[in-house]
Amino acid sequence: MHDQQNDPSLALTELRRRLAGGLARCRLDKTRLARKAGLGRTTVWEAFRAGKPVPSDRTVAALAHALKLPEDELLELRRSAAATSTSAAESGERPGRPIGEWEPHALEVHPAGPAPSGSGSGSPEQRVLPGYVLRAHDRVLADAVREAGAGRSRMVVVVGTSSTGKTRACWEAVQPLAEQGWRLWHPFDPTRAEAALEDLHRVGPRTVVWLNEAQHYLGDARTGERIAAAMHHLLIQPARGPVLVLSTLWPEYATRYTALPAPGGPDPHSQVRELLTGRTVSIPDTFDARALAAANTRAENGDQLLADALTRTRADGRLTQDLAGAPELLHRYQHATPAARAIVEAAMDARRLGVGLHLAQTFLTDAAADYLTDTDYDQLTDDWAEQAFAELARLVHGKQAPLRRAAPRPKRRPPGSPPPATASHPAGPVFRLADYLEQHGRITRSHLCPPASFWHAAHTHLTHPDDLAHLAQAAENRHRLQWAHHLRLRAADRSDTDVPVGLARVREKAGYREVMETFCRQTAAHADAHALIDGVRIWDEVGYQKGAETLARQAADHGHAHALTDLMRMRKETRNLVSTETPHRRAVELDVINGLLDLAWMRAEAGDLVGAETLCEHAASPGNADPQVDLAELRQVLTKFWPNGLDPDGMPTPPWQPSVPVLLDDMYRRTRRRGYSHLRLMRRFLQAPRPGSRSAE
Structure with a gap:
């Protein structure tokens, strides 16, 4: 024993011999011994293996206790083996x-x-780091x-x-x-x-x-x-x-x-x-503008990982969180329970089809039903939804979760601002899909159409008019015309004046002409100029001229006089609608008058003299004497030179008085400097050639 203590190498050999003997007597292997001693497996293996460093005092004491060996003797052997007179650094055995x-x-x-495709296990060691x-x-x-x-x-x-x-x-x-x-x-x-x-x-x-x-x-x-x-x-x-x-x-x-520490308290x-x-x-949570610019440069030079992450994080700068959380988010989605996966896919479809960031829990729960197979659906428990949402709410790296509960921020308006027309926030909890999974869904599910439970849940639970309108358009694009129709009706009920326009388009395609009058009533009630102007466009396209003119006059009454002239331009097919308001009231009034008179000209060309006269009456608004004078002159012509009156179609009953063209030409010459359109339209309507022309002869 004395020789062993004086020879470090003999002491270490004896120490290991005694440990091996105790291991054999206790009939343990090294893994079980490590668990019993509260040590790591590597630490235990190195304590028994020749050529490895001398085990520490703590390791020897723990092994002695687990193997029921004399602790003091083993520690003495250990101290002799470690040659404590020299430092551990000088022994040549260094960690790392x-x-x-x-x-x-x-x-x-x-x-x-x-993980890269075809990489087997997809272990982290096989993945390339993004640029730094x-x-x-x-x-x-x-x-x-x-x-x-x-x-x-x-x-x-x-x-x-x-x-x-x-x-x-x-x-x-x-x-x-x-x-x-x-x-x-x-x-x-x-x-x-x-x-x-x-x-x-x-x-x-x-x-x-x-x-x-x-x-x-x-x-x-x-x-x-x-x-x-x-x-x-x-x-x-x-x-x-x-x-x-x-x-x-x-x-x-x-x-x-x-x-x-607090005074007198523990430290x-x-x-x-x-x-x-x-x-x-x-280290900051986000990349500043300079760091984002540097990351963008690396992305432009071919760093695909950075380029992909920047599409989601350019606004908030949380680049590293996205890079760190993306693999785990995808793993959680791909290995989720069937119920949780169904909820995520319903959320993916909702976001890619235009629903807002905050998705109602009731909507996701009902929408998920048809994403499940019959077998998985039959195995659902009563609390399946609660378990699925709890599973999806568990955080991954970067404080991200596949589907986290969100709290919509209240909108702040200046004092005196009118309140919003409708309350569009859904009742109950709302959730937000992780940006990475949203982008993954847009790519992998772009050619898939959501099942019936998705459309039914949207119609039942969604309340924001924009969400409903976007889904209605998505349903129409996927030939789900009945769902498109019902989603637009629900959106119209939510008091969104842009929705009836789309509703009219769908119904017109389906042959529902009665929606024209309904649309006129809705847009007139909401007095929304943009919806009115869009309605003008629709009704003119489908040939409903009176409806188009009615909506154009309503838009003009709300300060959009250009609707009348734009309608005239559309009829002439010279240019598209231009939303420009004349800032001066007198100019607006003149735009209204000229627009009405131009429309009257078109009415007359189409053979509707009564309609032309009606439009002239509208042009003779209070405070504008010139159209009233013109209208009086027009009526004088009608009563003096058409003694037989007008037929039911608004056409003059022949024979015409021969002096009618001469009178009109004289009226035209006297008033043309004022540019009154209805006199010109009357000449065109009567097809009365001017004196001296070949036609007159």
């Missing part, structure tokens, strides 16, 4: 391995984007790396919320040290805290100590303060340096560890507070 041998995902850098964009915190990390490379030990703790790029920033920072032959140690097994506490004393020079998610090391109630003290000792011992300690931490933990984090002081750097 060269930085170049590490793979970033093994250091807990989040995978980004979906430098930000302000990277300069702090670069300075620490540069000083460590120059021989001065440093520690930096990157503080930020989940999936903001903390670990990736540390990985990018240490790459210059890889070229200098530095090692990296990531204490992890059996637990992070135990691994760090056991081997911190063995860390040698030119080593990066990787403490990702430092709350697992520094927040442990039993070992946190001891790890902080050992870390502090490592940093201040010149003989053990240079070393670089890189750590990440969530803000709530940083606040807790650095808070001063559970005094060592941790001292260690963190002056060694933290914050």
Whole structure:
């Protein structure tokens, strides 16, 4: 025994022999022994294996207790084997391995984007990292790396919320040290805290100590303060340096560890507070404009992962959260229970067909029914919906969830603004689909038509007129004409004046002419100029001239005099409708008069003299004497030179008086400087050639 204690190699051999004997007597294997001793499997295997470092005091004590061996004797052998007169650093056995041998995902850098097709298991190691964009915190990390490379030990703790790029920033920072032959140690097994506490004393020079998610090391109630003290000792011992300690931490933990204790109260984090002081750097949640511009440049140069993420995050700048959360979101959707998957697909279809961001729970629940197979539907329990929504609400990286509950923000209006016409917020909880899954649905489901339960749920539960109108158009595009009709009727009931226009289009296609009068009543009641003008366009296209003229006059009465002239232009097929309001009232009135007279001209050309006279009466509005004079002259012609009156179609009954063309020509010459249109239209209507023309002869 004395010789063994004096010879470190013999002492270690004897220690392992006794441990092996105890293992055989207890009839245990090393895996079961590790579980019984509360140690990691790797730690136990190395304690028994020749050529591995001397196990720690804690490991030997735990093994002795589990194997019922004399603890004091084994610890004495262990101390002799470790040759405590020399430091662990001098023994040549140091934790960690060269930085170049590490793979970033093994250091807990989040995978980004979906697994490549044909990649087998789709393990993170097979995925390519997106391009890296430098930000302000990277300069702090670069300075620490540069000083460590120059021989001065440093520690930096990157503080930020989940999936903001903390670990990736540390990985990018240490790459210059890889070229200098530095090692990296990531204490992890059996637990992070135990691994760090056991081997911190063995860390040698030119080593990066990787403490990702430092709350697992520094927040442990039993070992946190001891790890902080050992870390502090490592940093201040010149003989053990240079070393670089890189750590990440969530803000709530940083606040807790650095808070001063209450007077007279306990101080559970005094060592941790001292260690963190002056060694933290914050990382922002979002990319600023400069960082987004740099990311956009990389995307334009071929970085597909960044390009894809920017389509969803350009507005809010949460680029890293999207990259980190996307793979898990897709995995959760693809491996969801049938009920949860059905709800997600109903939400995907709703968003791609035009429904707003906030989806009512009642709508999604009812819509999901036909997305399920008969077998899955028969196996639903009474609380299937609650379980499915709870499953989809569980967060992934970046504080994202496949389908999270949302709270619509109230709209803020200036004082005195009129309240909204209708309350469009759905009753009950509303949910928002993750942006990544929404985009995935637009791509993968673009050629699919939602089942009947989707349209029924939309008709039953959706309340916003825009949502209903968009779905009505989507139903029409997919030849679901009955659903399109009923969705537009429901939208009309929600007091949206743009909807009857689309409703009229669908009904006109289906041959429902009675909707014309209904539309006129609805648009007149709402007094919405845009709907009125659109109605003018529709009725003129389908040949309902009187309806078009009625709506044009109603639009003019509401200050849109151009509706009349635009109708005339549409009739002449010279140009499209132009929404331009004349700012001066007199100009508006003249536009109305001229528009009416031009329409009268068209009426007369079509052979409807009574309609032409009616339009002239409308042109003779109060305060405008000229049209009244013209109308009087017109009536004088009609009563003096058409003694036989007009037939039921509004045509003059022959014989005409021979002096009629002469009188009209004289009236035209006397008044043409004023540009009165109805005199010209009367000449065209009567086809009366001017004196001296070949026709007159």
